Amino acid sequence: MYASVIEVLEIVKEEGVHDQQSVETGVLIDIMESFDFIFTMHLMIDILGITDELSQTLQRKDQDIENAMKLVQISKQRLQLLVVI
Known part of the structure; x- marks a missing residue:
């Protein structure tokens, strides 16, 4: 399930409608990939x-x-x- 969530976040980051959405999604990915x-x-x-x-x-x-x-x-x-x- 973790991999699926990261995958969806990557898609949202790349195809985000607003720049803010892409930035926030990038931050979420960084947090979720942290130790x-x-x-x-x-x-x-x-x-x-x-x-x-x-x-x-x-x-x-x-x-x-x-x-x-x-x-x-x-x-x-x-x-x-x-x-x-």
């Missing part, structure tokens, strides 16, 4: 992957508090391991 942006996106994928099961459990109407508390602990441990690695 900080890519690192942050990879980190968010890891974090959301770890917390997804907990999030789904907490959104259920039939809340199992005991199970949710276990998932909180598991998520916390996994996040702490992510920091160590």
Whole structure:
């Protein structure tokens, strides 16, 4: 999906109706290709992957508090391991 977004932005940059649109699109491309942006996106994928099961459990109407508390602990441990690695 990332490559597709960059591709579309490149098209908008080249075929932009206004000069300002081309400039803004160029800035977006530069930001999206920066180390900080890519690192942050990879980190968010890891974090959301770890917390997804907990999030789904907490959104259920039939809340199992005991199970949710276990998932909180598991998520916390996994996040702490992510920091160590």
